[in-house]
Amino acid sequence: MRKYGNGKFKLTPQRIAILDYLDGNRSHPSAEDIYKSVLKRFPTMSFATVYNTLDALRKSGDILELTIDPEKKRFDPDTKLHHHLICIKCKSIVDIHRKFSLNITSKEVGGFExxxxxxxxxxxxxxxxxQS
Amino acid sequence: MRKYGNGKFKLTPQRIAILDYLDGNRSHPSAEDIYKSVLKRFPTMSFATVYNTLDALRKSGDILELTIDPEKKRFDPDTKLHHHLICIKCKSIVDIHRKFSLNITSKEVGGFExxxxxxxxxxxxxxxxxQS
DNA sequence: TTATCATATTAGAATAATTCTTGTCAAGTA
DNA sequence: TACTTGACAAGAATTATTCTAATATGATAA
Incomplete structure (x- = not known):
């Protein structure tokens, strides 16, 4: 399994279970997806633990929080630059691992960095x- | 003011106030922003009316619902194709009215339309x- | 190995955005 | 005028997420 957490990230069984679930996961799961899955191994698992762990991983740069889905946040363990293709019907998301050249002029960005x-x-x- | 609603969209005073607020608005307001503003003119305005109106406008294609902000939905009366530039600190959003050529191959989209x-x-x- | 300490876990309460429900009202129509 | 349809308002309900406070545990140093 890939290394997570930069330094002071205490590896507890619960966290390992969450990391196991995330590792290589391409489904862009929500907190609930993660919770439900990890619950099987840890029946006492709390939602707070899921959110805390996800927050720690986000802060250490090990996962991304996606705002694609208006209903809920989704998380992506793939932090390499990539883009997304979203089904407007079932909301499934697939990755597009490719660079696109988006040359934007300084005039267009109006002082933004x-x-x-x-x-x-x-x-x-x-x-x-x-189906349609 | 621009024309809103395709056909059977009953123009009530409350709706006109909401439309007035949205018309030409480039601030990408949230439902609360709209509610607060319209409340000045209509002290009895309900959140439900704001959401109902926004939903009707979204369905008729007169506004866009943006999922950019993880905290809440934002709405954009500009339905012409455009992109957004988001400040990661203050979450302000500005429009980028330009086309970018994103040539994506059918192989890359994996059967998506x-x-x-x-x-x-x-x-x-x-x-x-x-400030920083 | 054991004691210590900072941090993680848990359950449940709290919050915030949004949606739903229900009763009332108003505009348009027969 | 009576009817029908849809809008409005208030507040309850729902859902995702965050917070709180008590307890438990992993990591570290003695």
Whole structure:
């Protein structure tokens, strides 16, 4: 498993279970998804622990918090720069690992100091296309 | 004022007040922003009316619901294709009215039918740059 | 190994945004 | 005028998330 937490990140069984679930996970799970999954191994697991752990991981830069879904936050253990393709019907999300050149002029940014970008592609996934 | 609602959208005084507030508004207001503003003219205004009106306008395609802000939804009366530049400190949002060519191959989209895209540029706004 | 200490865990309460419910009201229409 | 439809308002309900306070535990140093 990949290394998480920079330095003072205490590895508890609960956290290991959360990390196990996140590691390599491409489903962009919500806090509830994570909670439900980890609950199987830790019946006493609390939502607070999930949120605390996710917050610690976010602060150490080990996961990203996605604001793509209006209903809830989703989390992504892939912190390499990438973009997302979102199904507007079932809200599934897939990664687009590619760079796009977005040349934006200093005039356009109006004094902002640009630090990053993120592209959301909207579409209808194969499964949902079949159903309609 | 611009025309809102496609057909059967009953123009009531409350709705007109909401539309007045939205019309040409570039601040990407939240439901609360709208509520607070309209409350001045309509002290009996209910949150439900704000949400109902916003929902009707969204369904008729007259406004966009932005999921940029993890705390709350924001609304944008500008439905022309455009992108956003977001200050990571104060969360202010400004529009980028320009097309970017995002050529994405059918292989990359894995069977998705693409219907649109949206670019979020992240940065630090002039005001926040001064403060730090 | 054991004692200590900072930090993690837990349950549940609190909060905040949003949605739902229900009764009332008003505009338009037969 | 009576009817119908949809809008309004108030507040309850819901959902995601954060906070609180008491307890437990992992990491470290003796």
């Amino acid at each position: 640009i630090v990053g970008n993120h592209i959301e592609f909207y579409g209808i996934c194969p499964k949902c296309r079949k | 693409i219907v649109g895209n949206h670019i979020e540029f992240y940065g630090i706004c002039p005001k926040c740059r001064k």
